[in-house]
Amino acid sequence: MDHSAPRRVRVRAPELIGEGGWLNTGGQSYTLADLRGRIVVLDFWTFCCVNCLHVLDELRELEEKHRDTVVVIGVHSPKFVHEAEHQAVVDAVERYGVEHPVLDDPELATWKQYAVRAWPTLVVIDPEGYVVAQHAGEGHVHAIERLVGELEAEHTAKGTLRRGDGPYVAPEPEPTVLRFPGKALALPSGTFLVSDTTRHQLVELAEDGESVVRRIGSGERGFTDGTGDTVTFSEPQGLALLDDGSVVVADTVNHALRRLDLATGEVTTLAGTGRQWWRGSPTSGPAREVDLSSPWDVACWRGRVWIAMAGVHQLWAYDPQDGTVAVTAGTTNEGLVDGPAAEAWFAQPSGLAATPERLWLADSETSALRWVEPDGSVHTAVGTGLFDFGHRDGAAEQALLQHPLGVTALPDGSVAVSDTYNHALRRYDPATGEVTTLATDLREPSDAVLAGDAIVVVESARHRLTRLRLPEEAVQVAEVAHRTRREATEVTPGRVELDVIFQAPAGQKLDTRYGPSTRLLVSSTPPELLRSGEGAGTDLSRALELDPAVPQGVLHVSAMAASCDDDPDNEYPACHVHQQDWGVPVRLTETGTDRLALVLAGMDA
Secondary structure (H helix, E strand, O other): OOOOOOOOOOEOOOOOOOOOOEEEOOOOOOOOHHHHHOEEEEEEEEOOOOHHHHHHHHHHHHHHOOOOOOOEEEEEOOOOHHHHOOHHHHHHHHHHOOOEEEOOOOOOOHHOOOOOOOEEEEEOOOOOOOOEEEEEEEHHHHHHHHHHHHHHHHHHHOOOOOOOOOOOOOOOOOOOOOOOOOOEEOHHHHHEEEEHHHHHEEEOOOOOOEEEEEEOOEEEEEEEEEEHHOEEEEEEEEEEEOOOOOOOEHHHHHHHHEEEEOOOOEEEEEEEOOOOOOOOOOEEEEEEHHOEOOOOEEEOOEEEEEEHHHHHHHEEEOOOOOEEEEEOOOOOOOOEEOOHHHHHHEEOOOEEEOOOEEEEEEEEOOOEEEEEOOOOEEEEEOOOOOOOEEOOOEOEEEEEEEOOOEEOOOOOOOEEEEEEHHEEEEEEEEEEEEEEEEEEEOOOOOEEEEEEOOOEEHHHHHEEEEEEEOOOOOEOOEEEEEEOOOOEEEEEEEEEEEEEEEEOOOOEEEEOOOOEEEEEEEEOOHHHHEEEOOOOHHHHHHHHEEEEEEEEEEEEEEEEEEEOOOOOOOOOOEEEEEEEEEEEEEEEEEOOEEEEEEEEEEOOO
């Protein structure tokens, strides 16, 4: 009998069910029994969430290295109403280059069975069909890689590991000129430059918005400078014209800013290292030495290139004069808080537009339109928080958007919003405080640019630019209001014990060389919900006191833990940061739970 196999908590894995069915399997459906003998990693994701996109990127190497033993399955669990649409999931799987099977679970059936509380969550199932690990947030793939190695050895010895090809079947490529284009820029010559995101290229289109003038980039995912088709990008998005006539590109998945010389077609790197920013990394310095995190859009404002840093819920800026980058607004906490730049909270800012007196931004996860004043203060025009969205016109304080990705300054001082998940172009007029709808029947619009008296919209999921006349009168639509599909957790009024579960991966220990290795930050919407327990601390457990007079709200919990390889002989052990932000909708009821457990890594005993 083998006594060397590690003892693990094992829980029988619930079945995989989803009304939307399976994608990337050539039409085949799968049960856990079909996957017996393989190590299965379930990735609970939703395509709006930038942290989920980071995890897709983290998983690529693991999938490549363990192709014959590991099956990664994306379980798509929607936050927004639009994400429950099957075609939208099909589009997202192609858009983000997902090369593993995906189960479309619009009703969150499998999410509930696995008691998932956050996007993204990774669950590891062993070859005998038992759950052996659960991780929330990003930065966990190194731990899963180690666990996979242990499971391979253990189940090879037991004879329960089955090697071979996985169930992934690549879909047929579609012959369109653009493929999920992200952002566009009107060039002085009258042509349009478009980020052809899924094909990892920039495309210059003629004035008609259709004919290709040239392509820049090889079309392969990568991070190399050069000209023409020697250059590589990774899912480029935002574009802005610099004073010297060159273009700055937000190269999103490379976590970099690139510069395109329009005359020569040469591309160089302006900012970023290719690595993703983690808590504790520098937040300013020489641009080529500082890590960035999923820069989604760029705009030139007041002498600097402002960056919508979607991956860390902040605004940064690049200074072309001295070649530096620095944070300009936001705390890295996800949410909607106005005020001075250093205290404001954002939620995946994804679109920017500059006017002399304001920098407008589309704050996608709070379905909000916001702006920054020259003094750095942050204000909200439309939007209330992470869980309210819909399509409602009228006075801005009650108007609703749904995950907007783009914003465009209009000649009359108003702004157009690419209201992505409502498939609409909306308009906000600061003079009247009114929100109207300019156009509907678009398909995931992600940006728009002015061209004479027309507005050219990037219709991302129709793979094209669409030219609309700017109408005198806005289109009227029936109003719809939505709340997120996640059910609220019922908790008891008064004292509730918050436990963030973190177990350092095998062979690692908590990293205490520079002080405490863990951090917990708690707040609530509305703030009155928490009588006590808010604020920052180093203990991952905390007693909260909830006010019985507030029937429901959202607890915002941000946790971080650092672990290092536990090898006394190694002077420079590899260290890793695990972090996750949860927005937990809660409802106060006498029959509710008095303990809220959130798994950062490990299993809740």
